[in-house]
Amino acid sequence: MSGGAIIATAAADRGTPPRPTGPSAAAPGTIPDGGPNGAPLEHAGRVAAAYLASADPLPAGAVHDIGDGDFRAIGAEFLRHFVTLGGLAPGDDVLDIGCGFGRMALPLARFLAPQARYLGFDIVPEPVEWCRTHVAPLHPGFGFEHLDLRHPLYNPAGSLPADAGFLGRIPAPLGWRPSFVAAVSVFTHLESAAMTRLLAEARAVLRPGGRVFLTAFLTGDGTPPADAATRFPAAAWCREGPLLALQGAPATAAVGVPWDWLGEVMAGVGLRPERVAFGHWRGAGELGGPFGGALGGAAGDRPFQDVVVAR
Numbered sequence: 566m567s568g569g570a571i572i573a574t575a576a577a578d579r580g581t582p583p584r585p586t587g588p589s590a591a592a593p594g595t596i597p598d599g600g601p602n603g604a605p606l607e608h609a610g611r612v613a614a615a616y617l618a619s620a621d622p623l624p625a626g627a628v629h630d631i632g633d634g635d636f637r638a639i640g641a642e643f644l645r646h647f648v649t650l651g652g653l654a655p656g657d658d659v660l661d662i663g664c665g666f667g668r669m670a671l672p673l674a675r676f677l678a679p680q681a682r683y684l685g686f687d688i689v690p691e692p693v694e695w696c697r698t699h700v701a702p703l704h705p706g707f708g709f710e711h712l713d714l715r716h717p718l719y720n721p722a723g724s725l726p727a728d729a730g731f732l733g734r735i736p737a738p739l740g741w742r743p744s745f746v747a748a749v750s751v752f753t754h755l756e757s758a759a760m761t762r763l764l765a766e767a768r769a770v771l772r773p774g775g776r777v778f779l780t781a782f783l784t785g786d787g788t789p790p791a792d793a794a795t796r797f798p799a800a801a802w803c804r805e806g807p808l809l810a811l812q813g814a815p816a817t818a819a820v821g822v823p824w825d826w827l828g829e830v831m832a833g834v835g836l837r838p839e840r841v842a843f844g845h846w847r848g849a850g851e852l853g854g855p856f857g858g859a860l861g862g863a864a865g866d867r868p869f870q871d872v873v874v875a876r
């Protein structure tokens with residue numbers, strides 16, 4: 566990604582960057598009524614199949630706690646979730662918070678239009694370097710940045726407080742506003758102050774009409790269920806400030822987010838949750854809604870973690 570300017574501070578500059586044109590460009594910022602836009606979904610299906618069969622780069626081994634053998638399958642799966650739940654279209658510009666080893670970036674490099682931009686950042690340098698070497702060359706609009714935030718597990722010696730945020734710290738093209746902010750398997754590993762800051766900054770940087778797509782272990786209202794057949798039953802969790810933690814696990818190894826707390830934080834920063842898909846981590850059942858009537862579950866093709874889409 567070219568340009569030395571930083572993602573501008575807060576919402577002062579909401580300039581809209583030039584949009585891609587041409588047949589592959591789709592209007593960003595809309596989730597069509599009645600479900601996903603068919604054209605991006607078909608495109609995502611083709612891209613996912615091609616990606617799974619491809620010789621695209623693969624990080625070696627079970628690195629950095631991002632999953633190993635399922636690396637490609639999960640990336641392809643999430644491309645479909647981005648489209649069906651988040652309304653991602655090829656013309657979107659994507660900010661990927663906690664990009665890791667490019668598990669999302671690799672299929673996105675095939676899905677996004679040539680004119681689209683993607684910026685991924687992470688608090689650990691090695692995956693960022695790996696992505697710069699192996700993923701950035703696959704798409705002209707892709708860039709990766711390291712941000713040295715402290716984190717009890719991933720970056721204990723980081724030079725910046727966990728909740729220091731990314732605005733003003735990450736190089737990006739001048740005035741760039743992503744229309745899609747993704748945080749996959751990141752809010753499952755954060756302390757509450759870092760969550761609040763990331764949500765506020767995601768909202769601040771988001772282009773009007775854009776969406777935030779995050780995954781979480783949503784808790785509350787009888788969930789996680791006591792049902793021992795679920796992977797993380799209620800008895801496995803304990804309260805940790807406003808959040809939940811897996812008992813006996815290292816801090817932030819797995820974090821549960823009470824949905825009333827998340828709803829309040831989102832409201833406080835000006836984000837409106839508009840779609841929730843319950844993941845199969847919680848077992849079989851659909852549950853009562855964390856955000857009033859704003860639910861739209863993903864039948865059939867469910868992710869493992871819960872997905873929240875907000876705008």
Ligand SMILES: C[S@@+](CC[C@H](N)C(=O)[O-])C[C@H]1O[C@@H](n2cnc3c(N)ncnc32)[C@H](O)[C@@H]1O
Nearest residue numbers: 631662663664665668687688689719749750751
């Ligand atoms: C489980 S991994 C998921 C990586 C990637 N999103 C994926 O799905 O493959 C969690 C990632 O979040 C990163 N991370 C943790 N806290 C972060 C923060 N405050 N900002 C950005 N990234 C963070 C970690 O370094 C790690 O790469």
